[in-house]
Amino acid sequence: MSATRFRCGAILTDIEGTTGSIAFVRDALFPYAQEHLADFIAHHRDDPAVVKALHDSALDAGEPDADEARIIEILREWIRDDKKITPLKTLQGLIWAEGYAKGELRGHVYPDAVAGLRRWRAAGINLYVYSSGSIEAQKLLFGNSTAGNLLDLFHGFFDTTIGAKTDRASYHRIADALGMVPDDILFLSDREAELHAAHEADFGVACIARPGEAEPGAVSAYPTFATFEDIDAEI
Helix, strand or coil, X not given: CCCXXXXXXXXXXXXXXXXXXXXXXXXXXXXXHHHXXXXXXXXXXXXXXXXXXXXXXXXXXXXXXXXXXXXXXXXHHHHHCCCCCHHHHHHHHHHHHHHHHCCCCCECCCHHHHHHHHHHHHCCCEEEEECCCCHHHHHHHHHCECCECCHHHCCEEECHHHCCCCCHHHHHHHHHHHCCCHHHEEEEECCHHHHHHHHHCCCEEEEECCCCCCCCCCCCCCCEECCHHHCEEEC
């Protein structure tokens, strides 16, 4: 744990391995999307959002003439490989929405993350999320979490439509969108490549290395914390 004290006007947080368990995504969300993918498309193939996602998936796969069966096969491969591809994330978000609505899914959020987010919000720090999952999926997770509806804690959400999380330019775009100077924003993540990109964009950064989540023996170049309880942040 670092003794670093952060002064910031906003905190931008990752989700997987940071606010919630990686296992929830791997063992609950991905299998749910995999299991329900074909049926969902069959029942919603006329939905404009689904039509666009299928079209974009075919283009991204380099198979613009692929039929629906082939696109589903491609999407299943992407889910297995955890590909960070926007139309896939869109479809997963739509499928998960049905799962949350049915009460078959509940978003995992660590208790210390809930407490930390509430503490920082009460201190006047604006809170934002930046995840490879779609904005809709992010809102579903926090709106249907194991701690209840947490959406009121956040001021906004960002996904890969603003750019890759390992690209420095993405963080410049986020700072511009927030109307803030980069060094007034603290970014939290468990991924070193993401922290490095944010640091290169002049963001403050903190590594979240949760017991059981972080790779054994891994050492970050940045201030490192086991839980949100250990992070001292104020305006």
